[in-house]
Amino acid sequence: MERIVFGVDVGGTTIKAGCFTMEGRLLEKWTIPTRTQEEGRDILPDISGLIHGKISGNTVLAGVGIGVPGPVTEAGLVLGCVNLGWDTFHLEKKFSNMLGGVPVKAGNDASLAALGEYVMGAGRGCPDMVLVTLGTGVGSGIIIDGHLVTGYNGAAGEIGHMPLVPECEDTCTCGKKGCLELAASASGIVRQANRLLAGTDTDSQLRGIKSFTAKDVFELAKKGDFLSLSVIERAMDYLASGLACTASVVNPGLFLIGGGMSGAGMFLVDMLEEKFREKAFTPCGDVKFGIASLGPDAGIYGAAAQIIQSLRNERL
Ligand SMILES: [Zn+2]
Structure with a gap:
């Protein structure tokens, strides 16, 4: 048996x-x-x-x-x-x-x-790593010394709710204002793009796409569409702040990027890594970035x- x-x-x-x-x-x-x-x-x-x-x-x-x-x-x-x-x-x-x-x-x-990425995926051999999940929301899972960090109520790693966007007037799914995921999630990216399209007359190929997604914004940003690029730059800037805060607390050796938005590939990772290095406390800045492999x-x-x-x- x-x-x-x-x-x-x-x-x-x-x-x-x-x-x-x-x-x-x-x-x-x-x-x-x-x-x-x-x-x-x-x-x-x-x-x-x-x-x-x-x-x-x-x-x-x-x-x-x-x-x-x-x-x-x-x-x-x-x-x-x-x-x-x-x-x-x-x-x-x-x-x-x-x-x-x-x-x-x-x-x-x-x-x-x-834990899955650590045991069987792109995090193998890295006992101090953080998987950052970018999708409708922003979340993370933290492995330190080869063990999951879950916290008192199991809410450790909820980086999407770090209050890093105080100027944002929208309310988060958690009921609070100013959460990181309001700016850095797929829905946050679409919301910000719509706001810029409505509030400016900047030319953008986004204007030609009916109900576009964060994927469209990434694709156009890659092609140099100015408005799309500014939306992605802003989202990655906030996310880099969140990762710099995370690094100051748990000092990982690897950040893996997963979730639907990781489909944007090295364009996203390179931009995020560059912004992270500008912000992170130098001794915590010696961390590798990669893309999750188990999808x-x-x-x-x-x-x-x-x-x-x-x-x-x-x-x-
Ligand atoms: Zn929140």
Whole structure:
């Protein structure tokens, strides 16, 4: 009988799940839609059903790791996930009960993606690294001495909510004003571009694209479109400040850039790195920059790595 674990990454629109060996090798993976209606009550039964359907006669489920888009405490308590409709509850206990007592280890999705990159991706061999996730929001996962830094309430690494944009009047998804992700996220980039288009008569190819995305702004910035470039420069300037603050606190050796916006490639990374070096405290500035390599699979690798580590520790 082969012992296996599942790594699960619950997102606002899809749930990714992978079946792994106890050595962390991915055997097979699946994606199912996230049913968030009625406070997301179908989500855990859907995952449980998927897992039970995939366990065959010659395999034993040793444990499940699960990443969710919200803070998770060390004890496995979820402190609300707005995107899933979830309030505060004990995720590890509840899901373990649904699975007949199989051990469950839960974590924040951005943190687990960082663990995934460290164990199996572009962060291998770098025990002090930060994965910066740039998408609709801005998040990060922090690995120091080869261990995830999660903090008192599991909210460590939430760099998108650093109050670095005091002049911004918009309200963040967290309810506060001035958060970094208002300026540096994909939605922040689109908002700023629209603001400049409406407030100036600067010529820009963006004017010819109906409901453009951050990807369009990056593409045009690369081609030298002045307005697009100024929007991207501003976003990267704020983000570089956030990374300089992060470096002053945890002093990583590597910043990996992941999430949808990392598709902009070295254009983004080079600009960010240059601005970071201008701002960072010099002894913290000796840090490498790179692009994450596992893409959307980082979360399931990290979730699997976390439950495998937890099972190993229990055996010691
Ligand atoms: Zn915020």
